[in-house]
Amino acid sequence: MTGQEWMFVVLGLIGTVAAIRLVTTREIVHGALYLTVTLSTIAGAYLIMAAEFVAWVQVLIYVGAIVILFLFGLMLTRAPIGRAALDNQQRAVAAVIGLAILGGLSYLLLEAFPWDSAERISGDPAGGTAGALGESLFRDYVLPFEAVSFLLLAALIGAIVLSRKDDRAR
């Protein structure tokens, strides 16, 4: 194993443990903070894979914006504490399904890409720069890009309409 792989293993373990804490914690605000840890380790994983632009977008959008949105959502609703308030009765079934998915996916992935096969991520820094991504985005994917910007506009208007207080109903 190379140094990059050890680093990836450490980041992956931190991220996975924080994700597990996120879905098992009894305090909902702690859950949001564990989500921050997981998203940051994923950004670190992108950096190790030399996808620098996606890594910084991850930090900006996820760690910077989406977690703040979640914290606002928690602030505007009641934030209950305790297992009965946060979990439903299906924990055992859910754990079985989650473990089954984990086992099945790991088996299939290790079957397709064995541990000692020659499949390696090169980690070439030229493969993920903002320049390369922008060129591909604005040369080959202009239409999807415009569609996404339209979707964001629709989401913006939708969020305003949904959360506006309707005075006529009162």
Next chain:
Amino acid sequence: MIRLALPLLFSAALFSVGVYGVLARRNAVLVLMSIELMLNAVNVNLVAFSQRIGEITGQVFALFVIAVAAAEVGIGLAIVILIYRNREMINIDEVNLLKW
């Protein structure tokens, strides 16, 4: 040089934890957070394969997924706040008006 299996296993772990969260949580905000975990697992796979085959399309799609996830969280939280305003709670197993 990173083995391709490492990011794939990482994303498999994140995805299954997200599935557990969606199934076992009843607070709507926590369910949305678990959905974010699953979307991030997909992104890790996209970036890993993109860097493996030296083709940048996967990273472009990861950016699209991030943008759509941001829109989803905005709308989702607006709906959650609306439910809270009407019913004083956001337990999604009690919001079953449209369930058959």
